[in-house]
Amino acid sequence: MLLRRLGALGGGAARCGLSLRRVAPLRPALSFTQSRGRAAAPPGDEAQPAGNHRHTVLLPRTSFPMKLAGQELLERELQIQRECAFDQLYAWQRERKAKKEFCLHDGPPYANGDAHVGHALxxxxxxxxxxxxxxxxxxxxxxxxWDCHGLPIELKxxxxxxxxxxxxxxxxxKAREFAEGAIARQRAxxxxxxxxxxxQNCYYTFNGQYEAAQLRVFEDMHSKVTSHTMTALAEAELEYNTEHVSKAVYATFPLTTLPSKLASRALGKVSVLVWTTQPWTIPANQAVCFMPKTYCYPWSDLEGGVCQHPTISGKEVPLLPANHVTMAKGTGLVHTAPAHGxxxxxxxxxxNLPVECIVDEEGRFTELAGAELQGxxxxxxxxxxxxxxxxAAAALVKEEECVHSYPYDWRSKKPxxxxxxxxxxxxxxxxxxxxxxxxxxxxxxxESARASLLAMxxxxxxxCISRQRSWGVPIPVFYHKExxxxxxNKHTVAHIxxxxxxxxxxxWWEEPLETLLPPDVLKKSKAGAVTDYERGEDVLDIWFDSGTSWAAVLQEADPRADVYVEGKDQLGGWFQSSLLTSVAVRNKAPYKALVVHGFAVSEKREKMSKSLGNVVDPDIVIHGGPDLAASPAYGADVLRWWVAESNVFSEVQIGPxxxxxxxESVNKLRNTLRFLLGNLQGFDPRTQTVDSKDMYYIDQYLLHLLREYSIKVTDAYNEFDCGRVIRLLQAFITRDLSNFYFSIIKDRLYCDAENSVGRRSCQTALEEILDGVTRSIAPILPHLAEEVYQHAPGHDDGETLFRSGWIKSSSVWRKPGLEEAVEGACAIRDSFLSSIPGRNAVEYDLTIAVEPGLLFELMESLQEEPTSTSSQLTELMMASRTTLTSALPRDLPSDTITNNGSFLINLEGGVIREDSAYTIAAVPISLSRCPRCRRYTSDTPECLCPRCQTVHGQPQ
Incomplete structure (x- = not known):
């Protein structure tokens, strides 16, 4: 039953197709120490046949360059972008028919400078x-x-x-002009x-249509959520300077009304002593706070006390409990100015204390502070x-300088x-x-980012959604003058x-008030005359600007993106503002998934800073710097590889x-792709592909591995894990292709007849491998992928990879018994190679003895005849001749090297399971080396082997 099942795989009695490691003259022999050939030569490092046989060998030929660097690389990338119409690809795919839509909503970068490496990531x-x-x-x-409004742009x-x-x-x-310039540079x-x-069709938060959508969200939130004016402290973007020096004072507040529990005691004149590093706030004092259960008197003993303000005659302030008071600094009694902390x-x-601000927007005392302080x-x-x-009021006990942490503006670096x-x-x-x-x-x-999102x-x-600036979207509110x-309301906002x-x-500034507040709107609003009102001067917070982008950009019946992808700083920024606005209006999130990546840092894991000299400019990465030796031109694909290879879910290091x-990784990949292209010269997959059932087992096996690879790669892309994509790619190329498959099939590719089934079977597999590998890496390296596609066989000029779909792996490539047959042979080869360290497998005549059973049947499917120099089993063993038997002969030569082992066969989910033993006997080959294929398969020296005799007379 097993043989019949394996027979359906195709191949039967294998024709010649021996694959050997050819060694150039005077080059020391190489040994193979693993079933997947550690000692395989790199693609392109081919030994040449001797004499007049060279022209008969089908060595790789391709016009695909081995390496591109410098200006040639840059020009080639731009050429690819033009020839493959990169600028038209998005529009093309939007117009085609598709069963499903995928929406990645772009978080708008800030339009205040050139593109940096964080943008690239x-x-x-x-x-x-x-x-x-x-x-x-x-x-x-x-x-x-692009996020186009805000204070930084206005200030610049x-x-x-x-x-x-x-x-x-x-x-x-001026701000618009500045933002437009930054947008143009970033877009390029x-x-x-x-x-x-x-x-040509991006979104900008300063666009009128965008602003209108934003106002509609604002009005909807205003009607559904508590959105109103009130007095409060609006924190800007602050950072704290721990070395700030302030004038600190100890000051007394006389008690005018003793707490009730202290009133009966003869205490005389009593004052409370406060300490503050901001004495300018004392004129705004509204209370003195203490911490409950901390002092020599219990907190209840202090309750009800009232103090005289030290600088404002007749003003009294209460003693109040507050949990923020500590004994770490000061006196344990805290002066409290609600308008300034x-x-x-x-x-x-x-x-319910008064919140009276006595400081204007320029940081100067107003008239409310009194004539002595005003201005x-x-x-x-x-x-x-x-x-x-x-x-002067005898309230100053001590004055001193104090070094402490104080908020600074992160832009101007001033307090x-x-x-x-x-x-x-x-x-x-x-x-x-x-x-x-x-x-x-x-x-x-x-998933670990969820906790941070919830905590923020x-x-x-x-x-606080209002800002007192000019460059932003005006809050659509009018104030009654009196x-x-x-x-x-909905009428006024809808009109605006x-x-x-x-x-x-x-x-808002250009039009007369009558245009913004026409009679019909006033009537619907049940308001008075237009002359009774004036327009507000506040603009909306830029987080509200960008946070409503789902409403402006995702113009569908139910705007909801499949994913938002931004850095971890957006957990408390765009991710949150988008969520809050969407929940307020629609009771749902604007995204189905969030991808949170880390920041780009230097190779020393330092934050990038001009002062440290560790800033990496992506433009210099691509085009090179003034000193090309220090800053070479890497091109766009290397920059993209850096992003993909990194663990983007943590900090991402970049540097030389x-x-x-x-x-180096891209060049190695390029070399492998070049090897594949070179061996597909003259092959047309549309007419010369070998049917799967007729392919060699090793070729079918590689298609099986390619299918497994494509499934894993697809899963990795689905998880936004590009680093895993690259690891899978490198493992497949190094382990499965370069070290295993390429080392086995080179002889069949180079020395078999051009149109032989064995060679075409191999080319069929190579074409599928080339196509699958190229498509798998195309999202990361689009320029290289399209360049390969231009050289690859099987399609017409002008076709592009990105218009032709994903990896075309087939379920037919997964066949029962195929994996076990090839990997069983590889297990036997492991034992053989381990017994001849330092020697070349091609120098040996191999006898494999397998007990009757499943493993024997599997090996017999690779070699039906007892002894062969051209079977698939011999090809996999990489020996010169292989004999398959159920028991070793007794009269083995004295120089025979033997080894044994076992292989566990597991078929049909464990229904068929057998641990089979085998023994290998290797003796030096007695045949001569063929001058054409350089295998030990000739009867006499200098004579061609039977396979090469057959091929030699055919046109090459």
Whole structure:
């Protein structure tokens, strides 16, 4: 039964096809120490036949270059992009019929500078997956976008000007020009990297249609979620300087009303002593806080006390308990100014204290601080004046310098003043539970990132969505001139959204109020005359800008992306703002999956910094630097390989070592592909392919391995694990191809007749391997893949790989018994090779003795005749002649080398299972070396072997 089943595999009694390791003259013999041939020569390193037989050998021939470097490499990549119409690929695949659509929604990079290596990591990772999905036959939806508003862009635009006396419209014009310039440079870089998209139809957060969609989301959230104005502290992007030096003071607050439990004691005049590193905040004091159960008097003894403000006559402030007070620094009694500290603000919220801001936007005291302080800079002369006021009131106990941590602006690197202001807020407390619920249905890769996402969501108690700038989307609100009540509803917002869609958000400043607030809208809003109102001056937070991109870009009945792919910094940024806006409006996440990658760092794992000199510019990576010896031109595919090879779920290192390694890997792959192309010269798979059942077992076996490889590669791409794709590729090429298959089939390829079944069987397998390997790496190396495809047989000029689909592996390649037959023979070869260390297998005559049973039947399917120099078994053994028998002869020569072992056969899921023993006897071959194929298969020296005699007279 087993023989009949194996017979269906094809091959039967194998014709000649011996594959030997040919050694060039005067070159020492090589030994093979594994079943998959550790000592195989690299592709292209071929020994040449002697004399006039050379022209009869079918050595590899191809015009595919072995190596491309420098300007030649760069020009070839650009040529590939042109010839293969990279710029038209996205539109082509959008127009074709497809059963499924795949949507990767692009998180918008910030339009404030040139493309950097973090962009490369992100954009290339996205493109690899998009190209994979497209090759699989899905219709990819990927619209690149840019985040165009915000303070950094406004400041950079203003920094180029000599004067800052500009109107909002002038500021916006300059900011727009700056953003457009950055977008143009970034877009060009992304295109050079080979990123597939319709680059003429991207999305921009300053586009009128986008802004209109954003306002519609804003209005929907305003009507459904608590979104309102209130006074609060709006934290900007801050970093903390631990070496900041402040003037600190100890100051007294006299008790005017003793706590009830202390009133009966004769304490005389009593004051509480506070310590603060920000004495300028004392004029804004509203309370003195203490920590419960910490002092010599229990906290309840202090409750109810009232103090006299030290610098404001007649103002009294209460003593209040607060858990943020500690004994680590100061006196244990904390001066509290709710308008200038987050913890202080929390106390005011809890006890309903006034929040009076006495500092303007420029960091100067307002008239509310009093005539003595008005106009003074709080961090400079204002501090000195307050200390003088404390001294004059006899409230100053001590003045000192204090080194401590203080918030700085991350851009200007200057200390900031925290102040309360009127802002628009979204109360995220009402959204968080639902957001957590919908996140349970979202796939997160890596799963470990889910905890960080939830933790950051937990920490957000509210979301301040208003900013006091000119460059942004105006909050569509009008204020009554007298009552200051806001006018905002579905009628006003819908009308403004329509205006923005047609004219852009500049119309908020350009158009007369009557255009923004026409009579019909006023009537629907039940409001007064248009002259009663003035437009608001705040703009929306840029996280709201980008967070509503799902509504503006995914224009479908139910806009929901298959995946969002961004760096880990977006766990508290775009991932979160997108989630909150979508949950608020639709009760669902805007994404089905999240892929969270790490940051690009130096090879020393340092954050990239110009001051450290470790910044890697992707443009220099591709095109080279001024010193090409130090900064060579690697091209786009090497940059893409670096991204794919890295473990993107952690920090990704880049530098000369990583890039040189990537280049070497790409060149090795190129060399393997060149070997495949060279051996397919003259082969047309459309007419010369050998049917699977007639192919040699070793060729069928490689197709079986190719199918396993393609399945694993597909799974790795599905998991966004490009690093696993590359590991699988390198293992397949090194172990299965170079060290195993190539070393076995070279003789059959080079020395068999050109149109023989054995050679065409091998070429059939090689063409499938070339096609499968090329397609498997195409998402990562699109330029190389298309270049190979241009040289590969079987398609017409002008065809491109990316328009022809994914790996075409067939279930026919998985056949019962095939794997066991070949791997059983390889196990026997292991024993043989281990017994002749340092020698060449071709120098031996081999006898294999196998007990009758399954293993014998498998080996017999590879060699039906007892002894052969041309069987498939001999080819796999890499010996010169093989005899298959059930028992070794007794009269073996004295120089015979023997070895034995066993092979476990497991068929049909364990239904057929047998552990079979075998013995190998190897003796030096008695035949002569053929001058053409250089195998020991000739009867006499200098005479061709029977196979070569047959082929020699045929035209080559």
């Amino acid at each position: 992100n954009k290339i990772l996205k493109d690899v997956h998009n190209r994979f999905e497209m090759l699989r036959g899905r219709k990819v939806h990927y619209v690149p976008g 635009a203003l920094g180029e000007l000599q004067t800052k006396e500009l109107t909002p419209l002038q500021i916006r014009q 870089a992304f295109q050079r990297w080979g990123v597939m998209a319709d680059w 987050m913890e202080d603000y929390s106390v005011a919220t809890h006890f 003074q800079c709080v961090l400079k002369e204002g501090t000195a004046t307050v200390i003088s006021m404390l001294r 900031v003043v925290i102040r309360a202001s009127k802002q628009w807020f979204i109360n995220t407390a009402n959204l968080k539970d639902k957001a957590k619920e919908v996140l349970q249905k979202v796939r997160v890769m890596p 969501l937990d920490r957000r108690t509210y979301w 009552t200051r009540q806001p006018l905002i 959204a329509k205006v923005f869609a047609e004219k852009g958000s500049d119309s 070592k990583a890039l040189n390694s990537a280049r």
